[in-house]
Amino acid sequence: MLPVAAALLWVPGALLGRALGLGPRWALAAAPALTWGLVALGAVAVPRAGLRWTTTTATGVLVLALLAALALGLLPRRPRRRGSPAPAGPDGARASLAGPALGVAVAALLVVAVAWRAGHRLGSVAQTWDAAYHANLTTLIAGSGDSDPVSAPSALASAGWRDVSTYYPDALHALAALVVRSTGAGSAVVLDVLAALVVGGVLPVAVAALAGSVAPSRRGAAAAVGAVVAVLPVAAPWDQWWRGVWSYGAALATALLVAALAVRALEGWLVPRRPVSAAAAVLLGAVGVAGLQPAGVVLAGVLVLGWALSRLTVAALATPPAEPADAARAGALRVRGGLAAAVVGTLLLPPLVLALARWSPALGSLAGYDYTTRPSTWTGVGQALTSVLGGVRRISGGYGFGLPPQGGQWLLAAVVLAAVVLLATSRATAWLAAAWALAVVAAVATVVPLGPVLAQVVGPAGGAAADLLRSVTLFFYNAPFRLMAVVAAVGSVVVGVAAARAADLLDRHVPRPRRSVVRAAAAGAAVLLAGSAALSTLEVAAPRLAAGYAPRVTAADQRAVMDRLAQVVREQPLPAGATVANDPVDGSAWLYSLHDLPVLFRHYAPGPLTPDAQLLLSRLDDVDTDPGVQQALRDLRVCYVYSGGRPVYASMRLAPGFTDLDLAASLEPVARSGSASAYRVLVPGTPCAPA
Template structure:
């Protein structure tokens, strides 16, 4: 459901996010010695590293997190990177071996690849904005309310700690959650002046473009052809299970972690082929950046790149114990930089927060079909990408230094099949815990090497087409044509791909992402958690509430968005009932007893509750309102002060 933002505000929000992605991380990357595609690819990750580190560290020293302190921290980190690099060069700690770059790309090839990345970004914008139906629509899935409230909390309080934003729901102490995503979002929200829903959408819009850039940087690092890199960018913009499916589930930070994961291969390859202080610093920053973007991203990156190490050792390009020993200093430096997150994660694992596995048990044949056709939530398979994937598998030997991608695809696809088909087995639950035993998350991880294989298949088809065309007599008779065959064959294949996929599956992907907004056909007849009228009521609550007041609300209706929409704290700030505050639970069950139950009145006093806000929808189908909040009309201690077709506000008469 939309909130009042103009088109230009939404456009500026997207622009602000792209600038925030590029500038802090770009400065750090330049300071660390990165250039070219490696710099372009790693800059977004380094931005999340910088701002994700800034919040907790500033909180520890008692400073607020805001635009000025975040910029200062980023400049400090860039200065440290520049200083370490300068010191290393002056002391001779930098390898004289040039950074491996592979075949030289012409200026035309670089331009073509940039065009493909821009195409993927444009596809991503069309997909997300079409799915949302409005640039400021409210996300309707489970965790999105937590992310929305968290972003506003950081922006308004300056508390960048790892537990602060969780106090909106788990008060008074909060709960650990890696908050790099929210720290970046808080800056975008503060700078752009847009609403929280518009800020969330602005951060989500270029998701496939970031994925495309990461894949291109990885291919460039391993010396791949420009045709392969451009193909990867196009596949990134078209594949449902790559960037889009996690967004459709509302897993916004997880989706970010997925699209940044390929950058682990960039940093690791640079470090393995040229182990020195510069590449070690980049490797360290990458490790920490992935951990901060999403904790599972680091686990996924380890699994994604493990075949790279095995290939290196099998080919005797390095000695396993020596490579691992060289990684130790980078690992120790990462431990220091990410100390707040690591200590917080350790404390969280020993907390009482419940872990509930999904225990999926779909047939193996269905799981394999989903992998091959790049879809889970969609009914229609993406058959063109399936054909390209098969072509990529059959020509995997031509991957050269990237043959490890085929083994990565086998490993991660195998993990998906285990979790999707045997998710109730105890040992499967144990190893898949970083991904919450969720087959949708494992599919997104497996999609990374599968997208690379499909892109390789497209690039090999282009190579074959160019080779065949170059052998025709009428081509040989024209001296200028052979040099242009490669470009012509690439343009032809991309055009055929666009037609065969109905615009690179834009409509299908928009249907998938629409799940996140309850705008798709599957939502017809189902209640919408946050309606237009509920948004109106939440804004009205912002005008009625007194400073410091908390508003009693039902946990499962859309009013959990109250803080994100109006800045007023709700009693229930998340749909999640796990380890809810005792007062919140008691009031949801007994508030109707306010007149006769002193415990209810005491809880109301402790929380400073003066109003009750009730919506009409529910995040769960066929779930009744909490018993303590039913049938409030006519109760003598309440006065209805506002109502519309989907929401009502009561004032407590004390």
């Protein structure tokens, strides 16, 4: 199943990349971004054309995209300006792939080591909050063929008994549905495999690609180091994998990849002299990121904008070339005009986003999330900054994961800080240090309200600065762990580029006779640092991955009852429209993706409740004596009841109506194991009651 998932993630994008004119290396590196883009477009277009999303229709989308890409190749090439050199490749030549490939391989081995130490079996069922939703949405798309990001999530939430209208980007789920249909594997298995491919493959390649694209020199070294560092921070990618926020993890990695594609396209390297084909590749990748999580588009945009502003600034400050005065003056005016326009446009973005948030219900709902936990004081800022730089947030004991307090990754943090300082000393790379610093401040702003603190320093402008940060953080649900992931991912690129700059400085300042000795010593020190950081990753990430997948809501007792209930339903199929009543917080939502049983609640968040559903959650145990409960069972067409007896988080309370169901004569036991149980509803008038 792993080879099938990898093939579906890489092959379509690689074929399309080659058709667009990308070189073999970049077609392979950019393949996941282009595949996500194809899936995101197809997942919307196919159902709206009245077709089902299947492997056949997805293949049709790929064929159409290939034909369109080949048609773009028929456009005349942009003529090269007289006297201008051909675009140079990395380091002025075709750089060796050995270094970047070795870095990606080391990163993949470290991912395997963490998973092995965690005792993680590929394809396990995640036990965290988001996992059930992703698995159930994938199951719905695979079964119904409806991959529209509005109608599919709405159908999942409505579950046939209520009317819910919602939106959720579903490129991850649409691709996973293709793997499900191709292999017959369950959604939970497929999503775990895709998460592993993102962590061990897409992210290291993406960091390597971006570091190699923006490094002024020694691009191969920057790519190799960046790839290794990419999998060291726990904040990214490990917190996305074990938490089950797989869409966000994929969006984060793909955003870096799209930023690399955009940089190469703007430099003229992606598809030389074919700007339309290059722009098509970048735009398709951006669509893929948006189809995963729109926050990724913001990250890619900030990185590309920072790079472009830096290039314009350096050009504006550069010494004019030795050419006629009129031509030099005109060139300088063009550069400075472009820089001024870019700066003004950048300053206008925050108020525009905030205005849209007041007008758009979707953005407004994102802006409503608030995770601030520290006081708006300098002490609170210091505590939040320490947490962000350390890269490890404390996991609340209320979750019941059993994780002991974990310290920060301070060695890795020190390396990143040193790299930031090194990049800040160069005009060519200072923008990357600034982008990392912006991510840090944004992450701190999700923990501490910065407006009052900044007002102490800059007066009323402090509120405006806080609003500017809010215009960025709202796309990340104002969630600290999401912004900390950005800090970690951008920090990996920073370290890669800084390693290349450090090597340049060593060669520039160390006499030639001593250069080989100094290089060997520096390489040895780098290996020791990487090894120590890798040990820290093993110590912190492995327990988290193990905790995220340790059986709780689908432990042996729960799975035994689920399996038995599914067997009963297979032997005696449910009447049309019949459902299984369940407590939304006890893991019973997994009945849908694991056994395709139509449960009332398909996610831990119950959403809008009808009076009938509210009555069942509060008083189902009174079914023998309460006519209202009996009528609710009829109205909702409930055939069976499942009770897992264990909430997804230890701090959550089970529905009071789902306790002591063994005492109800109107509920016939079907299966019991430990705290889990299932019952047939015998209330007259319900679909499965005796005639």
